[in-house]
Amino acid sequence: xxxxxxxxxxxxxxxxxxxxxxxxxxxxxxxxxxxxxxxxxxxxxxxxxxxxxxxxxxxxxxxxxxxxxxxxxxxxxxxxxxxxxxxxxxxxxxxxxxxxxxxxxxxxxxxxxxxxxxxxxxxxxxxxxxxxxxxxxxxxxxxxxxxxxxxxxxxxxxxxxxxxxxxxxxxxxxxxxxxxxxxxxxxxxxxxxxxxxxxxxxxxxxxxxxxxxxxxxxxxxxxxxxxxxxxxxxxxxxxxxxxxxxxxxxxxxxxxxxxxxxxxxxxxxxxxxxxxxxxxxxxxxxxxxxxxxxxxxxxxxxxxxxxxxxxxxxxxxxxxxxxxxxx
Amino acid sequence: xxxxxxxxxxxxxxxxxxxxxxxxxxxxxxxxxxxxxxxxxxxxxxxxxxxxxxxxxxxxxxxxxxxxxxxxxxxxxxxxxxxxxxxxxxxxxxxxxxxxxxxxxxxxxxxxxxxxxxxxxxxxxxxxxxxxxxxxxxxxxxxxxxxxxxxxxxxxxxxxxxxxxxxxxxxxxxxxxxxxxxxxxxxxxxxxxxxxxxxxxxxxxxxxxxxxxxxxxxxxxxxxxxxxxxxxxxxxxxxxxxxxxxxxxxxx
Numbered sequence: 001x002x003x004x005x006x007x008x009x010x011x012x013x014x015x016x017x018x019x020x021x022x023x024x025x026x027x028x029x030x031x032x033x034x035x036x037x038x039x040x041x042x043x044x045x046x047x048x049x050x051x052x053x054x055x056x057x058x059x060x061x062x063x064x065x066x067x068x069x070x071x072x073x074x075x076x077x078x079x080x081x082x083x084x085x086x087x088x089x090x091x092x093x094x095x096x097x098x099x100x101x102x103x104x105x106x107x108x109x110x111x112x113x114x115x116x117x118x119x120x121x122x123x124x125x126x127x128x129x130x131x132x133x134x135x136x137x138x139x140x141x142x143x144x145x146x147x148x149x150x151x152x153x154x155x156x157x158x159x160x161x162x163x164x165x166x167x168x169x170x171x172x173x174x175x176x177x178x179x180x181x182x183x184x185x186x187x188x189x190x191x192x193x194x195x196x197x198x199x200x201x202x203x204x205x206x207x208x209x210x211x212x213x214x215x216x217x218x219x220x221x222x223x224x225x226x227x228x229x230x231x232x233x234x235x236x237x238x239x240x241x242x243x244x245x246x247x248x249x250x251x252x253x254x255x256x257x258x259x260x261x262x263x264x265x266x267x268x269x270x271x272x273x274x275x276x277x278x279x280x281x282x283x284x285x286x287x288x289x290x291x292x293x294x295x296x297x298x299x300x301x302x303x304x305x306x307x308x309x310x311x312x313x314x315x316x317x318x319x320x321x322x323x324x325x326x327x
Numbered sequence: 328x329x330x331x332x333x334x335x336x337x338x339x340x341x342x343x344x345x346x347x348x349x350x351x352x353x354x355x356x357x358x359x360x361x362x363x364x365x366x367x368x369x370x371x372x373x374x375x376x377x378x379x380x381x382x383x384x385x386x387x388x389x390x391x392x393x394x395x396x397x398x399x400x401x402x403x404x405x406x407x408x409x410x411x412x413x414x415x416x417x418x419x420x421x422x423x424x425x426x427x428x429x430x431x432x433x434x435x436x437x438x439x440x441x442x443x444x445x446x447x448x449x450x451x452x453x454x455x456x457x458x459x460x461x462x463x464x465x466x467x468x469x470x471x472x473x474x475x476x477x478x479x480x481x482x483x484x485x486x487x488x489x490x491x492x493x494x495x496x497x498x499x500x501x502x503x504x505x506x507x508x509x510x511x512x513x514x515x516x517x518x519x520x521x522x523x524x525x526x527x528x529x530x531x532x533x534x535x536x537x538x539x540x541x542x543x544x545x546x547x548x549x550x551x552x553x554x555x556x557x558x559x560x561x562x563x564x565x566x567x568x569x570x571x572x573x574x575x576x577x578x579x
Binding site: 005033103181182183184185186187188189191194195196198199200201202203204205206207209210 | 351375393395396398401403406409413414415416417418422423425426427429430431434435436437439440441442443444483484486487
């Protein structure tokens with residue numbers, strides 16, 4: 001990769017981080033920072049799911065497994081092992097990588113709906129394990145006693161502002177890494193597999209290896225989403241590993257736009273806004289969400305950002321065509 | 328270069344390949360012909376690892392590649408294009424070719440670099456120029472014409488710099504003019520790249536004009552083989568496939 005490209009991307013990421021860090025002064029109060037923290041958790045999770053769906057053509061119905069795994073692994077490491085936050089962060093990613101390798105090795109050999117339902121089956125297995133293993137996980141009550149947040153490198157995550165900045169940093173860093181992942185030769189091989197796996201095999205590529213690596217990377221970042229949420233709520237609950245989390249992830253991807261990298265981020269913002277606003281007005285959130293999803297399925301199949309992106313691209317092409325016609 | 332001995336394959340109780348033995352010399356240009364259901368595509372599928380043979384050997388150089396998977400066969404120097412163009416519909420021509428070059432060079436799993444790799448450019452440009460797709464490099468493959476999609480399919484195989492290239496009906500679904508353009512492009516590729524090229528074709532004018540040697544398959548067996556003149560006059564071929572009134576004419 002050219003040094004200038006990396007520097008440009010780093011500068012962009014630093015710029016976004018700088019803007020995020022001053023926003024709490026523009027929007028004071030906990031409501032805004034809490035929203036951004038929750039959005040960070042879901043955006044990292046949904047973007048990781050989009051690596052599978054949008055770039056790999058692997059529609060996982062069980063990606064919430066890694067969200068729950070991340071939340072429980074991190075919380076338990078902090079509670080029971082008393083590790084530092086950076087160490088627990090790293091170990092959580094390693095645990096997720098290990099679990100994703102095991103589950104992925106089985107799932108990625110299946111195609112389409114079979115892959116989808118096998119991932120769902122593994123998620124429900126983990127959810128059942130969390131419910132059943134009460135001495136460790138707290139069962140259906142979730143972990144009790146809170147997640148310790150000892151300071152590290154001068155960062156105190158029990159301070160809401162520090163937690164906000166930390167979550168913003170993890171969000172930007174995760175998106176940065178995943179963006180470079182999809183822009184790498186590996187990312188394009190993944191797109192080729194999404195389009196035509198058989199043809200990829202006839203290019204001399206072992207398709208399952210690429211799929212497995214994508215599954216592992218997606219699993220790692222899916223767990224980072226859960227980790228952020230466990231930091232925010234200072235606990236972990238079985239719902240984090242329930243199938244509805246996977247469903248919400250899929251909705252975020254669809255609402256934002258499958259074919260656009262930042263689509264899931266937009267989807268996370270929209271879904272959380274919708275949730276916060278609608279639940280304040282009516283108890284029938286599910287009904288409203290259903291109508292919204294229906295609208296997207298019928299009229300905005302490319303998602304919000306996907307539709308805008310296509311409109312911009314078509315307009316630019318039309319402009320280029322007109323310019324060429326003048327010569 | 329490619330030697331097949333006693334190749335057999337059955338699907339259920341139906342014998343699709345019944346003890347086929349064929350030899351393809353290095354650098355040769357061979358057409359495989361035969362009626363529908365003769366086993367031509369099955370032959371390609373067996374040779375390239377899409378199907379595992381029940382028996383027989385497939386020697387690529389000195390190595391028996393029978394039973395290897397398609398990626399393993401490709402890694403040993405064999406590539407193919409398909410009867411129905413097999414491409415990446417959402418990627419542009421350029422992205423598809425760069426992807427194929429990456430696969431050939433073993434760069435397809437690189438994470439620390441940005442696509443496309445500068446070092447793949449020379450080969451990607453050459454391949455696009457060879458199949459005359461350089462002017463449509465930024466076109467999304469799914470929007471290409473049928474003929475251009477077939478060319479892209481061939482280009483993907485060419486990017487692998489194969490020793491043996493198999494083309495399954497490169498002119499299928501094309502109009503008369505387009506067919507001749509396609510086969511002339513294929514012929515020019517063969518001359519320039521000095522590879523062993525085997526193609527399945529139904530257009531007898533094309534076959535008898537361009538092929539150095541012809542193999543005729545029928546019901547999973549080799550009915551005849553030889554030069555175009557030998558095959559044209561072979562009684563069994565005339566009876567089973569060409570018909571007694573067949574005459575080779577240049578239909579352009």
